[in-house]
Amino acid sequence: MENKQSPIIMWFRRDLRLSDHPALSAAAQTGRPILPVFILDDLAQALGAAPKWRLGLGLEAFAQSLSHIGSRLILRRGDALTVLQNLITETGASGVYWTRAYDPDAIDRDTRIKSALAEQGVEAKSFAGHLLFEPWTVATKTGQPFRVFTPMWRSVQGREVATPEGVSSIKAPLNWPTSENLTGWNLGAAMNRGAAVVAPFVRPGEIAAFEALHEFLDRIQDYSHDRDCLDLEGTSDLSEYLSLGEIGPRSVWHAVQRAAMNGTQGTDAYLRQLVWREFAYHLMYHTPRLLSGNWKPGWDTFPWNTDADHPSVVAWRQARTGIPVVDAGLRQMYVTGRMHNRARMIVASYLTKHLMTHWKIGMNWFADCLIDWDPAANAMGWQWVAGSGPDASPFFRIFNPLTQQEKFDPDGVYLKHWIAEGQTKPSATAVAYFRAVPHSWALDPAENYPSPVVDLATGRARALAAYEGRKTG
Incomplete structure (x- = not known):
């Protein structure tokens, strides 16, 4: 007979919320005590500087949410399996539940843990929750994963998305195990x-995530146009919350659908982007090489620069390329932890094409600097711009940064917001860049703005020549 006092360990990872949480709901429905746990294992330790810092803020906010319903978050550090086994011994827990992850390292870890716990007679169950659709449930008519986005978008538009489930209370154990200190x-x-x-x-936590969602719904009718405008607040600002699971994608989907049913225009444009996130995750699951190498092997011989310390790459990294819209995008990232999506494309195109630098250098740098870092979206985005990825933009589509600037920041609002050099009274955000970057860069807002690292026409011609040589060589 099942012991109703035997706790379930609810192992939280990138799902720091109480709503839209199938694993937590399932645990609560057993009527057994629940031990919420977060483990700082090797995968979490390997996070870049900005996402790891943002994780800390998320954990602090989530611990507060748990305390409001009479629970608490237990923090432990070490090998995940070892930590879980120790907790099972300490508490008499007979089950471990978690939300699935889809990157190869997490899959390997979770598979190993599930097998080991099963051998011990411990119930180990994983649940959906990070995506709208599990990757193995969406396929072409021949049963293959989608490799092109638009057909995938068409295939899921009419599919039912499960109604979000959440909890308002969970049963606490009689005795709590010790927890490490987050500050430590x-x-x-x-x-x-x-x-x-x-x-x-930064506004961390589930409450802030829903506030951001509701703020976005007030302007979603203009999303299709405004999302590309650098000088407008046109994007959803939900990426960091989706990345850490402070809001579930199903909650977002249903909220947008409700807005559509109430007559709000522009909702399809955003839902399409939400499914683009799915597309990236499904590709990562089915073809893990998306994270580590060219998705299209034919690009393995392309003559990209692979020296991360090349002077042109250093100038790019320091946001001192001499191309204002490129530098503005990077400076926005250093000051806010995020970058406008249109700016991300411009910045990535410039690095991979005008500077002929391997997309992995940019991908790794973003992984260190973005608070909304997401393994699938980051890799997919860089490979899409570089031309080496699935359903990618053709390499010969080389953004002209000046044209992009004129089109998406016609009055220079974005540039003034982020470029201090040359302004008599630069904005606080523009000056903040110089306080955010390392002292070792020795940068000063009083300096002259740099000359371009490479002439745009010259860089474009060089990239196209390399592309033609790849095709004929």
Whole structure:
């Protein structure tokens, strides 16, 4: 007979919420005590500076949410299996539940843990929750994963998305195990002085996530046009919340659908982007090489620069390329932890094409600097721009940064917001960039703005020549 006092360990990872949480709902429905746990294992330790710092803020906010319903978050550090086994011994827990992850390292870890716990007679169950649709449930008519986005979008438009489930209370154990102290983990150490600069731009936690969603719904009717405009607040601002699971994609989907049913225009344009996120995750699940190498092997011989310390790459990294819209995008990232999606495409195109630098260098840098870092979206985005990925933009589609600037920031609002050099009274955000970056860069807003690292026409011609040589060589 099942012991109703035997706890279930609810192992939280990138699902720091109480709503739209199938694993937590299933655990609560057993009527057994629940031990919420977060483990700082090797995969979490390997996060870049900004996402690890943002994780710390998310954990702090989530611990507060749990305390409001009479629970608490237990923090442990170490090998995930070892930590779980120790907790089982300490508490008499007979089950471990978690939300599935889809990157290859997490899959390997979770498979190993599920097998080991099963051998011990411990119930180990994984649940959906990070995506709208599990990757193995969406396929072409021949049963293959989609490799082109538009057919996938058409295939899921009419599919039912499960109604979000959540909890308002969970049963606490009679005795709580010890927990490590979040402050002692020092998850923001690698951010150095940048943390204080970025902090005012971050609102962590599930409550803030829903506030951001509702704010977005007030302007979603203009999303199709405004999302590309650098000088407008046109994007959803939900990426960091989706990344850490502070809001579930099903909650977002249903909220947008309700807005559509109430007559709000422009909702399809956003739902399409939400499914683009799915597309990236499904590709990562089915073809894990998306994260580590060219998705199209034919690009393996392309003559990209692979020296991350090449002077042109250093200038790009320091947001001193001499191309204002490129530098503005990077500076926005250093000050806020995020970058406008249109700016991401411009910045990535410039690095991979005008500077002929391998997309992995840019991908890795973003992984260190973005608070909304997401393994699938980051890799997919870089490979899409570079031309090496699935359903990618053709390599010969080379953004002209000046044309992009004129089209999406016609009055220079975005540039003035982020470029201090040359302004008599630069904005606080533009000056903040110099406080956010490392002292070792020795940058000063009083300096002259740099000349272009490469002439745009020259860089374009060089990239196209390399592309033609690849085709004929």
